[in-house]
Amino acid sequence: MYQYHCLNPIAEVGLKKFDGNYAKTDNIEDADALLVRSTAMHDMEIPGNVCVIGRAGAGVNNIPLGKCSEQGIAVFNTPGANANGVKELVLAGMLLASRDIIGGLYWVRSERQNEELEQLAEKQKKAFAGHEIMGKKLGVIGLGAIGILVANAAATLGMEVYGYDPYISVNAAWKLSRDVKHITDINDIYRECDYITVHVPLLESTKGMISSAAIAQMKQSVVIMNFARGPLVDTKAIVEALRTNRIYKYVTDFPSPDIASLKNAIVIPHLGASTEESEDNCAIMAVEEVRDYLENGNIHNSVNYPNCDMGVCKDAMRVTIIHRNIPNMLTKFTATFGDLGINIERMSNVTKGEYGYVIMDLANTADEKSIETIRTIKGVLKVRVMK
Numbered sequence: 001m002y003q004y005h006c007l008n009p010i011a012e013v014g015l016k017k018f019d020g021n022y023a024k025t026d027n028i029e030d031a032d033a034l035l036v037r038s039t040a041m042h043d044m045e046i047p048g049n050v051c052v053i054g055r056a057g058a059g060v061n062n063i064p065l066g067k068c069s070e071q072g073i074a075v076f077n078t079p080g081a082n083a084n085g086v087k088e089l090v091l092a093g094m095l096l097a098s099r100d101i102i103g104g105l106y107w108v109r110s111e112r113q114n115e116e117l118e119q120l121a122e123k124q125k126k127a128f129a130g131h132e133i134m135g136k137k138l139g140v141i142g143l144g145a146i147g148i149l150v151a152n153a154a155a156t157l158g159m160e161v162y163g164y165d166p167y168i169s170v171n172a173a174w175k176l177s178r179d180v181k182h183i184t185d186i187n188d189i190y191r192e193c194d195y196i197t198v199h200v201p202l203l204e205s206t207k208g209m210i211s212s213a214a215i216a217q218m219k220q221s222v223v224i225m226n227f228a229r230g231p232l233v234d235t236k237a238i239v240e241a242l243r244t245n246r247i248y249k250y251v252t253d254f255p256s257p258d259i260a261s262l263k264n265a266i267v268i269p270h271l272g273a274s275t276e277e278s279e280d281n282c283a284i285m286a287v288e289e290v291r292d293y294l295e296n297g298n299i300h301n302s303v304n305y306p307n308c309d310m311g312v313c314k315d316a317m318r319v320t321i322i323h324r325n326i327p328n329m330l331t332k333f334t335a336t337f338g339d340l341g342i343n344i345e346r347m348s349n350v351t352k353g354e355y356g357y358v359i360m361d362l363a364n365t366a367d368e369k370s371i372e373t374i375r376t377i378k379g380v381l382k383v384r385v386m387k
Contacts, residue, residue, distance in 0.1 A: 002294050005031035007039040010056055011276075014283020017291065033290045037282075038062060046071060051384065052293050054286035057082065057273065059229070060303050061202065069304045069355055072322045072382025076289040076301050080145030081281040082273035087149040089272050090197055090227050093251040094138075094154075096266055097195075097223045099130035134158035139189030140180075141209075142199035142228070143168045148175050150197060155179040164189055190217040195225065202229035212237040215246060223249045227272050230254030297359050297386055306352035308359055315345045315361040318386040319371065324379040325356045332377050333358060340370050355381075 003025040004018065015024070025031055034046075034053045041053075042064045048071065053063060055077045068075050096102060107124060111117050136159055140151045143165035155161045155177045163176065164183045176182075183189055189196060196218070200206050210224060210233040218224075224247060226233050233250075235258055241247045242262045251266040252259065260267045273282070285301075292298045297320035298309045305322065323329050330349050337344055343363040350357050365387070375383050 002032045003030050004033040004035060004290070006035045007041070008035075008037035008056075010035045010037070010286075011280045011283035013280045014056070014285075014287045017284060017287040021295075022291075032294060035283075035286060035290070036063070046073065051382070052076065052290050054078075054290040056279070056282040056286040059202075065304050070381065074293055074299060074302050074322075075304050076286065076293070076299075077303055078282045078285040078289070079301060081285045082275075082278035083145040083149050085275040085278035086146045086227055086272040087153060089253065089268070090146075090150050090225060091153060091157075093225050093227065093253075093266065093268065094133060094195055094197075094223065097225075097249040097251050098133050100128040101130075102266065104128040133195070135160065136194040137162065137192055139164065139183075139193035139196045140199065141165075141186065141189060141196065142201075143172055143176060144199060145172075146228075147197075147199035148172055150199065151180045152177040159195075162189055162193060187217060190214050191219075194219065194221065195223045197225040197227070198232050199228050200232065202231055207231050208234040208237075210234060210238065212240065215241050218247060220246060221248045223247070223251065225251045227251075227253045230256065235259065295386065297384065299357065304352075305355055305357050306350040308348050308350045308357050310346060310348050310359045310361065313361050313386060315363055316365045316387075317362045319358075319360045319362060319366065319374070320384045320386070321358040321360075321374060321380060322382045323356050323358070323377075324381065325351045325354055326379050329356060329377075329379055330358065333360070333374060336373055336377070337362065337366070337370075340366065340373075342366050342370065 002022050004022060005025050005028045029047050032049060032051050034050055035056060036053060037056050040062050050073055053073060053075045055063060058077050058079050060075060060077050063075055065075060111120060114120060138154045138159045139162045140147050141164050143163050151161050151163050161180045162183045163180045164186050215237055238250055239258050242250055242264055249264050249266060253268045253270050253272045255267045255269055259265050289300055296312055297318055299305055299307050321333060334344060344360050345363050346361040348359045371383055371385055374380060
């Protein structure tokens, strides 16, 4: 029987994916798995019995990945599960920036008691005139799950779409519309596009990438959109650009006092994935990842360990080992089982940065003493057994 603990409310449709071999616990000390959305975990003491953390969402800034890795805890996220919800809000943001819908709504509300409202609107509407997006150039920076959906949708709306991603995967490339032009120099997007939307992870290399230098290359009529992570855009640079009318509009899903008070900033209260469908999809995906890891040792969408899948064990026992990525580790594991007279039927060994992961299917059952021998090998972080 496995036990799981929810640090945040998780959609019930996802929790129903746990079968009778799982029980929900309110005591984190008893949990084999943690499910989380936004709870800040950096100052938490994570109990040693926790094997896996499922993040119902894409970002993992609230999870101490280094600490988890050293404790042998696999951390999963759910990339793409909320992609459609974010895509739709990006399109909405682009339309709000193109047409002064918000200004028009506020004007109607201010005149709601005026009996001549209908006639007055015909005279006033020219103050809220905007632009159509059809035929305009959209630059999509980052062609992951969300970026691809945005690019493809914009192309179907008649926009001229440019996509930039030097690390685009083969799978992502297959999903990209042939109407999207692949750009190899990000500066071409800065210089040419009428709308620019950012969809990259927040890393040291991407923090503040929309800088004053980047903005200096852009058209004065440009609309910049950030529905990925707030710090991808340099706050000081974007505030200065808005104050001096260096850009036309800035649309962001990350509110801050500096930006929220500025004219031509459309600030949304982080609603990108705030749909019932997105929350359900994230919960379902997180639970499925957690289950596959606990029951089979398979890793999909881990942010700290390498992906590895050997299906379901059909032999006597499956052993998984998380270890430091240092020389001769695999040799030590195979030699240990060999000395014990235990044959390895199937095996997979993968690495990611400082860590390695091994799945071994054994022809006969190893006792606890034998497993303990593996645990004592220097560099081993966690050993799990599945029968």
